[in-house]
Amino acid sequence: MTDSRQPGMRAAILTGSGGPEVLAVREAPRPSPTTGEVLVRVRTSALNRADLLQRAGRYPAPPGAPADIGGIEFAGEVESLGAQVTGWGPGDRVFAICGGGAHAEYVVAPASTLVRIPEGMPWDEAGAIPEAFITAHDALRTQAGLVSGEVVVVHAVASGVGLATTQLAHAFGARVFGTTRTAAKLALAREFGMHDGWVVSGDFAELRERLAAFSNGPGADVTIDLLGGPYVAASIEGAALKGRIVLVGAIAGSQASLDVRRVLSRRLTLRGTVLRSRSTAEKAAASRAFADEVVPLIAAGRVRANIDRTFDLADIADAHRWVESNAGAGKVVIRVS
Ligand SMILES: NC(=O)c1ccc[n+]([C@@H]2O[C@H](COP(=O)([O-])OP(=O)(O)OC[C@H]3O[C@@H](n4cnc5c(N)ncnc54)[C@H](OP(=O)(O)O)[C@@H]3O)[C@@H](O)[C@H]2O)c1
Structure with a gap:
């Protein structure tokens, strides 16, 4: 009382x-x-x-x-x-x-x-x-050191943090590729600056191919993974040499398996963050x-x-x-x- x-x-x-x-x-x-x-x-x-x-x-x-x-x-x-x-x-x-x-x-x-x-x-x-844009800015700039001209992947691109990340990456001169499970959300993300995207089919091999095409070969420089679970392995598969992967959320699962050899040979950085x-x-x-x-x-x-x-x-x-x-x-x- x-x-x-x-x-x-x-x-x-x-x-x-x-x-x-x-x-x-x-x-x-x-x-x-x-x-x-x-x-x-x-x-x-x-x-x-x-x-x-x-x-x-x-x-x-x-x-x-x-x-x-x-x-x-x-x-x-x-x-x-x-x-x-x-x-x-x-x-x-x-x-x-x-x-x-x-x-x-x-x-x-x-x-x-x-x-x-x-x-x-x-x-x-x-x-x-505040939460969406501080998380997005911190992940892109402070954690991943994004610079203009890089390729950014955003998993859950039409989420609150996803749309903020998309807008900021676009404003910082990056090219943005997004994923979502809902086709209509891709159209919305395009309005916020996403250049291309993929509706998650469950076959992440397709994502790797799409990313290779989007980046003209090398894959993603920066991945903002808002989902975790199977998206972690997919982020590693899709990363360019010296790619930076920021793990921001775990809605899709807190357990993940990863290809250690690929992390080593591609010299990837995996970083977790929480505000x-x-x-x-x-x-x-x-x-x-x-x-x-x-x-x-x-x-x-x-x-x-x-x-x-x-x-x-x-x-x-x-x-x-x-x-x-x-x-x-x-x-x-x-x-x-
Ligand atoms: N580390 C931090 O400091 C920090 C700060 C803020 C947020 N976060 C995290 O960032 C993530 C996004 O937050 P938010 O507020 O932007 O989320 P949100 O606006 O609530 O959107 C989340 C979206 O994720 C997708 N999703 C949900 N469950 C999924 C699953 N099992 N597999 C694949 N996609 C799934 C859904 O879109 P679809 O239609 O595409 O399925 C959903 O609309 C959350 O994990 C949150 O906890 C972390």
């Missing part, structure tokens, strides 16, 4: 572990910013696979994040500042990634992780940006890199939010069901206040 002396807020509370029915939107205590933190009034957030896993009891909140409120990204207005915070003031429009707690009217976040929202950007769009559990300093560094290189592209209209659907916080259980169905393409936004 909420303490009557403490200000409250509406939040999507995880009342246990299980299906979407464990979510209950109700009053909860409002968090307070400590030293170096900012209290943000959340306008929009978005739903991520991490939220689904946390709800199912398979991905506990990282240290410092609330155990019973999901939401790993937000867009909103600065409400108040903790001690020793400079550079931000009440009313500033900010977006950021966080360890959790953003499916609520208020969230606290380290000031160092906040990024200013481009002027005039609507809240729905702002809420769809949610990174330290504050690491999240701040990824956010600064995003602010420096991606936000100007957003402000200039060269890349944009890829919104699939929007749900009110009150309907967050339906939003979970929708993401779980895999029917959508792009980001599912949660309107909070």
Whole structure:
């Protein structure tokens, strides 16, 4: 029960572990910013696979994040500042990634992780940006060192992160090849800058041939694998000499077999990455890199939010069901206040 002396807020509370029915939107205590933190009034957030896993009891909140409120990204207005915070003031429009707690009217976040929202950007769009674009930018540039002219493969090309990766790779001068299990999603990905793609048939030998043709021989310089499972071996098969493969997700399976000889002879780099559990300093560094290189592209209209659907916080259980169905393409936004 909420303490009557403490200000409250509406939040999507995880009342246990299980299906979407464990979510209950109700009053909860409002968090307070400590030293170096900012209290943000959340306008929009978005739903991520991490939220689904946390709800199912398979991905506990990282240290410092609330155990019973999901939401790993937000867009909103600065409400108040903790001690020793400079550079931000009440009313500033900010977006950021966080360890959790953003499916609520208020969230606290380290000031160092906040990024200013481009002027005039609507809240729905702002809420769809941080997790997808910081993940995509970090994977492409910081982890894989993508440079102009390279060939990039994106598995699950029409997912939230997939469309952000496609847009950024295109903006950085790469040629993008995407995969999806759903033919209609290839057409959508083309609108976001994908040059060519393949509807997954189960026979990954075909993918290798398609990639060889797409790259005029050598294969992919950079692969952003959002799926794991059998896609890991396919990524290795399709990689060019000194190709960099970034493992970002495991929806298709957390076990994979790989051809060690091919990894050696092709001198491949396989790297895993995760944002949610990174330290504050690491999240701040990824956010600064995003602010420096991606936000100007957003402000200039060269890349944009890829919104699939929007749900009110009150309907967050339906939003979970929708993401779980895999029917959508792009980001599912949660309107909070
Ligand atoms: N490491 C990190 O920090 C980080 C950050 C954000 C996201 N992620 C991960 O990145 C991945 C993508 O996230 P997202 O938010 O972009 O996803 P999303 O928007 O929910 O889309 C995921 C898509 O993957 C495809 N898919 C689902 N199950 C599949 C399976 N078993 N085999 C093949 N394809 C499957 C579906 O599209 P089709 O129609 O093509 O099947 C689905 O629409 C997730 O694994 C997520 O956990 C990681």
